[in-house]
Structures are given as C-alpha cells and as structure tokens.
Amino acid sequence: MVPSKDADWRLPYPKLIGRGHRLKRLLTRQAHPPEVERTQEMTDTPKTDKPDIFDTRESEVRGYSRSWPATFAKAYGAKQWGEDGKEFIDFFSGAGALNYGHNNPVVMNPLVEYLQSGAVLHSLDMKTPAKREFLETFQDLILKPRGLDYTVMFPGPTGTNTVEAALKLARKVTGRQHMLSFTNAFHGMTLGSLSVTGNSMKREGAGIPLTNSSKIPYDDYFDGETQDFLWLEKVLEDSGSGVDKPAAVIVETVQGEGGLRAARAEWLRELSKLTKKHDILLIVDDVQAGCGRTGSFFSFEDAGIEPDIVCLSKSISGSGLPMALTLFRPELDVWEAGEHNGTFRGNNPAFVTATAAIKNFWADNTFQNELADTIAALHQRLDSIVEKAEGASIRGRGLLAGLHFEDDEVAGKVAAEAFDNGLLLETSGPKDEVTKIMPPLTISSHDLEQGLDIIEAAVLKFAPAAEPAAV
Numbered sequence: 295m296v297p298s299k300d301a302d303w304r305l306p307y308p309k310l311i312g313r314g315h316r317l318k319r320l321l322t323r324q325a326h327p328p329e330v331e332r333t334q335e336m337t338d339t340p341k342t343d344k345p346d347i348f349d350t351r352e353s354e355v356r357g358y359s360r361s362w363p364a365t366f367a368k369a370y371g372a373k374q375w376g377e378d379g380k381e382f383i384d385f386f387s388g389a390g391a392l393n394y395g396h397n398n399p400v401v402m403n404p405l406v407e408y409l410q411s412g413a414v415l416h417s418l419d420m421k422t423p424a425k426r427e428f429l430e431t432f433q434d435l436i437l438k439p440r441g442l443d444y445t446v447m448f449p450g451p452t453g454t455n456t457v458e459a460a461l462k463l464a465r466k467v468t469g470r471q472h473m474l475s476f477t478n479a480f481h482g483m484t485l486g487s488l489s490v491t492g493n494s495m496k497r498e499g500a501g502i503p504l505t506n507s508s509k510i511p512y513d514d515y516f517d518g519e520t521q522d523f524l525w526l527e528k529v530l531e532d533s534g535s536g537v538d539k540p541a542a543v544i545v546e547t548v549q550g551e552g553g554l555r556a557a558r559a560e561w562l563r564e565l566s567k568l569t570k571k572h573d574i575l576l577i578v579d580d581v582q583a584g585c586g587r588t589g590s591f592f593s594f595e596d597a598g599i600e601p602d603i604v605c606l607s608k609s610i611s612g613s614g615l616p617m618a619l620t621l622f623r624p625e626l627d628v629w630e631a632g633e634h635n636g637t638f639r640g641n642n643p644a645f646v647t648a649t650a651a652i653k654n655f656w657a658d659n660t661f662q663n664e665l666a667d668t669i670a671a672l673h674q675r676l677d678s679i680v681e682k683a684e685g686a687s688i689r690g691r692g693l694l695a696g697l698h699f700e701d702d703e704v705a706g707k708v709a710a711e712a713f714d715n716g717l718l719l720e721t722s723g724p725k726d727e728v729t730k731i732m733p734p735l736t737i738s739s740h741d742l743e744q745g746l747d748i749i750e751a752a753v754l755k756f757a758p759a760a761e762p763a764a765v
C-alpha cells in the first residue's frame with residue numbers, strides 16, 4: 295500500500311495494535327516523518343570547554359563516531375537528527391539492522407505495549423508467549439510460503455554469534471574441521487568468524503593464527519577470465535591435492551563489507567551443485583543481505599538454491615534490537631541439549647518486534663512489490679550518476695548497492711562530503727574504495743531522491759567525467 299500524501303505521521307506511535315499483537319497493516323513507507331520536537335538541548339546545545347567524554351573516556355576502537363562526528367539525538371524513518379538539530383538522511387540503516395527505518399510505529403507500538411505489560415524481558419531459551427508467537431509467525435509467513443523446512447536455533451544476539459554456531463554445527467555434523475570461505479568475505483569479529491573473513495586488518499586483530507580455513511575466489515575475482523570453481527572442483531576430486539575436504543563453504547550472496555560484490559544467480563547455483571556433489575554443507579551468511587535487503591526475504595531466493603544452513607541477524611528483529619537466528623535442515627540438528635548456549639538468546643522485546651515486522655511486511659507480496667519499485671528507482675538513478683562520472687561503476691544488488699571508483703580515494707571523499715551535506719553514507723571494501731548505499735527499505739521516494747541528489751553532487755565534484763575533447 296502506498297501512503298497517501300496526506301497521511302498524518304505526526305503521531306509518532308499511533309495506537310493501531312490490539313491485544314495479542316494482532317496487527318492491522320500499517321503503511322509500509324514512513325513517508326512523512328513526524329515533526330521532531332526540537333528539545334532545548336537540540337536547538338541550543340551550549341558550547342562548553344568541557345572535554346568531550348567520547349574522546350577522553352571511550353576506547354580508540356570507536357569508528358563510526360569519527361567518520362560522522364555528530365551526536366545523534368532523534369531518529370524516525372530514514373532520518374536522524376543531531377543534538378544541534380542538524381538533519382541527516384540515513385543511507386546506512388544501522389549497517390543493515392534498520393531495514394524498516396528508525397522507530398517505525400509498526401514495531402514500536404507493540405514494543406511499548408509489551409514493555410509496559412509486565413511480560414518477561416529476558417528468558418535465555420525458556421518458553422515465553424512472545425517466543426512462541428515469533429516462531430509461529432516465522433514458520434507460517436517466512437518458511438512455509440517459500441517451501442523451506444528449517445529448524446530454528448537462537449544462537450546469541452549478534453551476527454557473529456550465528457556464524458559461530460553455523461561453523462560449529464557444520465564441524466559437528468561432518469566430523470571435518472576445514473572451512474572454505476571467499477575472498478573479501480566478512481562474517482564477524484569473533485575468532486571463528488574472523489577465520490573465514492578476508493580483510494587482513496580485521497584478521498590481524500585476532501592476535502593468534504586463524505586456522506582451519508582456506509579462501510577461494512568469489513564470483514568475478516579474476517574478472518571473468520578464469521572458469522568459476524575450476525580450482526575447487528579439481529582439488530576436491532584429486533586425493534593428492536593436499537586440500538582437506540571442508541565441512542562447509544560459507545558465502546555471502548552480496549559482500550556488504552567486502553566491497554559490495556554481488557554473486558550472480560548462476561554462480562550461486564553452481565556453488566550449490568558442487569557442494570551437494572561433494573557432500574559439503576553450504577552456509578549462506580544472510581546477516582546483512584537477508585530480511586529483504588536484496589528484494590526478497592532471503593537473498594538466495596532468486597538463485598533458487600536451498601542452503602543447508604542460513605545465518606540471519608541485523609534486521610530480523612525489525613527494530614534494531616539485537617537478535618539472531620541460525621536455520622538448518624532438520625537432519626542437521628545434532629546438538630546435545632545445552633551444548634551451545636548463551637545468556638542473551640531470549641530477547642523477548644526483539645521477538646515482539648520481529649513478529650510485528652514479519653506480520654506487517656511479509657504476510658503478502660505488497661511490501662515486496664513496493665520494494666521492487668524502490669530498487670528500480672535507486673538503480674535507475676545510479677545508472678545516470680555513473681554515466682556522468684569518471685571511472686565509476688555500480689556494485690551490489692537491491693538496496694545493498696555501491697558505487698565503485700577506479701580512484702580509491704573518491705569513495706571516502708564522497709562519503710565525507712555527503713555527511714557535510716546531511717547524508718549518512720558509508721564506504722566498503724578493503725581500501726574503502728566503494729561508496730555503500732543502503733537506505734531503509736521503507737524509504738519514501740522523496741527522501742531517496744534527496745539522498746541521491748547529495749550523492750550525485752559529491753560524485754560530480756570528485757569524479758566528474760572528462761569533457762569530450764573539442765574537434
């Protein structure tokens with residue numbers, strides 16, 4: 295349903311949710327952000343000589359607060375506001391954790407109601423009504439319509455938790471230790487996840503050897519010159535190759551952190567065929583590309599493959615609350631009770647918002663069809679920007695897109711200029727050579743175009759196409 299131009303979004307949390315969270319469908323796009331109340335602090339932040347606590351007390355490890363030196367006070371839909379009242383369009387979406395925008399009433403209403411109800415907030419893996427409703431909703435609206443029969447595991451609240459669980463399970467099921475992952479992959483910051491990650495700076499942070507894994511070339515690594523999987527097929531069939539048979543291959547369908555490379559559907563199908571043939575498990579890490587980012591709920595739907603294990607996190611809660619799932623074929627469920635656990639697996643407020651998001655956005659095709667329009671609009675505009683720019687090309691898929699520049703410096707300059715002009719835009723890739731464009735899936739066409747205007751102006755400033763020489 296497309297929101298009417300007159301939709302009144304001034305009420306931040308209109309009371310639309312009945313008891314038991316039976317949702318009436320809400321407008322999917324947060325087209326008209328509410329008037330953001332300019333609090334005293336926002337309008338006249340007093341200038342003081344007090345040292346900045348973020349500089350004096352917080353670890354040097356902080357990153358985003360350096361690229362975006364604002365103090366964000368309020369957020370709604372595709373926008374955030376700094377303490378000083380400066381408005382930003384958000385093409386970052388909490389690194390993919392805010393696919394439905396900030397403070398979407400669809401998830402905020404049931405959350406507020408739940409928090410005030412006296413219901414259980416924390417429950418490890420105990421049974422709660424909120425968890426039951428989530429599992430039923432996920433089964434009925436996500437798995438069944440897609441013909442998927444996955445067992446659901448709650449591995450701990452973050453992306454790296456689901457990856458660790460997937461790797462551990464694959465090793466336990468197969469009795470093999472070795473893992474294969476791809477060049478420029480990113481799977482998280484704990485040791486197992488780092489061992490299958492490509493980025494050398496992040497890997498060095500481990501401080502110990504990262505073993506039991508090998509990297510293989512991602513789609514188009516050799517610019518189409520070498521036949522895909524030639525090496526892999528050969529070594530798997532050659533008992534003298536010295537390459538241990540892996541427990542699993544872990545892959546991202548789009549490399550969100552590694553430079554927005556997107557695997558082709560046929561490449562994914564080939565990978566799936568090869569892993570099946572050699573009895574190797576296929577893990578799709580859908581932490582960033584899943585939950586609608588590429589246009590369908592799971593990013594592998596277009597390719598028509600069915601991974602053995604799927605990792606989900608980031609936007610599964612629909613609200614930015616921490617939550618993760620590891621999904622696997624029921625035959626792979628060889629865990630002993632309590633063999634893999636963790637204190638924060640039962641985040642009930644996240645179950646509530648996840649349920650609300652799925653019921654509102656994924657109960658039928660309406661949202662997915664709107665999303666297809668947003669994706670088409672974004673890519674049309676990126677085509678036109680690239681035509682006017684020097685050495686630029688489009689990367690990614692869906693709303694997980696990027697602009698790659700031959701000059702490695704350009705993406706960072708574009709992102710910095712965008713920030714100055716009120717747009718949050720990240721860079722991606724081993725040399726930060728790609729501008730990453732990841733607006734909320736619910737962004738209005740107005741906000742999308744406004745953000746893209748800012749990108750276009752910055753690209754034309756730092757990488758304008760050369761004028762054709764006069765004849």
Ligand SMILES: Cc1ncc(COP(=O)(O)O)c(C=O)c1O
Pocket residue numbers: 389452453454455457480481482483546550551579580581582583607608
């Ligand atoms: C594909 C992928 N896997 C895993 C992770 C790790 O998630 P988290 O930062 O929540 O641990 C990320 C984070 O960006 C990711 O993009």
